[in-house]
Amino acid sequence: MQExxxxxxxxxxxxxxxxxxxxxxxxxxxxxxxxxxKKKEGFLKKTLKGIVPVKGMIGMENPYHYRNKxxxxxxxxxxxxxxxxxxxxxxxxxxxxDQCLLEDLRAxxxxxxxxxxxxxxxxxxxxxxxxxxxxxxVMVRTGFTSGEVLVVLVCASPIFPSKNNxxxxxxxxxxxxxxxxxxxxxRNTSMVLGKRDIVLFGRGYIEDELCGCTFRISPQSFxxxxxxxxxxxxxxxxxxxxxxxxxxxxxxYCGIGTIGLIxxxxxxxxxxxxxxxxxxxxxxxxxxxxxxxxxxFYQGDAGEFMxxxxxxxxxxDVVFMDPPRAGSDEAFLSSVVRLKPQKVVYVSCNPExxxxxxxxxxxxxxxxxxxxxxxxxxxxxxxxxxxxxxxxK
Numbered sequence: 001m002q003e004x005x006x007x008x009x010x011x012x013x014x015x016x017x018x019x020x021x022x023x024x025x026x027x028x029x030x031x032x033x034x035x036x037x038k039k040k041e042g043f044l045k046k047t048l049k050g051i052v053p054v055k056g057m058i059g060m061e062n063p064y065h066y067r068n069k070x071x072x073x074x075x076x077x078x079x080x081x082x083x084x085x086x087x088x089x090x091x092x093x094x095x096x097x098d099q100c101l102l103e104d105l106r107a108x109x110x111x112x113x114x115x116x117x118x119x120x121x122x123x124x125x126x127x128x129x130x131x132x133x134x135x136x137x138v139m140v141r142t143g144f145t146s147g148e149v150l151v152v153l154v155c156a157s158p159i160f161p162s163k164n165n166x167x168x169x170x171x172x173x174x175x176x177x178x179x180x181x182x183x184x185x186x187r188n189t190s191m192v193l194g195k196r197d198i199v200l201f202g203r204g205y206i207e208d209e210l211c212g213c214t215f216r217i218s219p220q221s222f223x224x225x226x227x228x229x230x231x232x233x234x235x236x237x238x239x240x241x242x243x244x245x246x247x248x249x250x251x252x253y254c255g256i257g258t259i260g261l262i263x264x265x266x267x268x269x270x271x272x273x274x275x276x277x278x279x280x281x282x283x284x285x286x287x288x289x290x291x292x293x294x295x296x297f298y299q300g301d302a303g304e305f306m307x308x309x310x311x312x313x314x315x316x317d318v319v320f321m322d323p324p325r326a327g328s329d330e331a332f333l334s335s336v337v338r339l340k341p342q343k344v345v346y347v348s349c350n351p352e353x354x355x356x357x358x359x360x361x362x363x364x365x366x367x368x369x370x371x372x373x374x375x376x377x378x379x380x381x382x383x384x385x386x387x388x389x390x391x392x393k
Contacts, residue, residue: 027379027380041056043351047351048355048385051358052387057375058229058232058233065103065105066227069225070141072086072139073137074135084112084114106174107142109174111140135155137154144228145210153182154193157186158198167180167200180199181199181204182197182199210234210262213262213286214289215257215282216285223256223258237259241388242343248270249269250319251272251273252319256286257282257287259322261286263320264294264295269295270294275300306319306332315339316339317343323353336361344361345387348384349383371385374386
C-alpha cells in the first residue's frame, strides 16, 4: 500500500453519525477527510515548530471501520432493556451504539448478537452503583490479515451460567469466531479488563500478520488498533534508522515485540524491554513463532535497564522508543543520553509530550532530524508521529 499524502486525500466528504452528539469520540466529523488531515498536519507543525521539520501527514485510503479492537460497555435501562455501546464523553453513561463508523463491522455484529442472547440465557448486567450483576463489557479483537476473531466477555465473577451453551449459540451465529475468553474483573474500577482470563473456546489468543511477521494477540496485549497505518508507520520508523545489518538495537516499551521483531531482519541484535509481564510472554512466543533468534526480551523498567547497560559499558547503536501518551519521564530520557546511541527513533501518540521530550534530548547532545505524521485515528483528533534523532558528533 502506498503512503497517501495529505493533499491527495480530499475526496472523502464529511460524514454524519447518529451518535455524534452524545458520544463525543469523533471531533472531526463535520469536515472532509482532506480538511482534517490538513488540520492535523498544521497542529503537528505548530507544536513541533523550531524543534524538528515535519515532512507531511500520511492519511488513509479508506478511513472507516479501521479499529481492530472494539470495547463495548453494557447497561440496563429502567424499563429492563439491555443496551450496549460507548461511554458518553466524561461520564459512565452508556450511549447505545449498533454500528460505529470507526469499528470493525464484524466486531459490531458480534456485540449486537451477544446483546440479543443475554435475555434467553438470563445473563444479568453489572451495575456499577450496586455492584450486582455479571456482564460488564465485551471486547472483540480482529485479525486484519488473518481474519481471526477473539471475543472477551468481561464479567464480575468467574461463574458464567450455561457457558457451554452460550458459546455454542454465539458460534452458531458467528462461525468466524476463533476463540472466546472469560475475563474476570471483580474490582470497582474504570479499568475494562481484570487480571484473570479463562479460555472458554479456542486458543485464548488470535494471530495476525504485520510487516512479514506473525504476532500473537491475547486479551491483555497492546497492539495498535489501526493495522493499515501501523504497517506504514513501522516501515517508516525502521527506514529512518537506516539499518545495515550490523547494528545493535534497543527496543524500549517493546509491548508484544512488534517493532523489534520486524527490525530484527535488518539488524545484528535486538534487545527488547517491557514492563508488562503478559506482553513479554507474548513477545517471547512471537519470536519463537517467527523463528527469530537475534532478539532477547527483558521484563522490567526500560530506563533502569538502560542505566544498567551504560554502567556495564554496553553500547547500542539505535534506540526505538514508543512510550504512552504521557511521553517519557526524565529518568528514562537521561538513561537514553547515558547510553549514547547514534540514533533514536521516537514513535509518539501525543505531539505535545513529543515536543517536550525532543527538547530534553536536544539539550543533551541530540539533533531532531525529521518527523512524519500518520493518521492512525481518522475522524478523531489524535496524531501519531515518528521522529528521527541523531547524536551530535
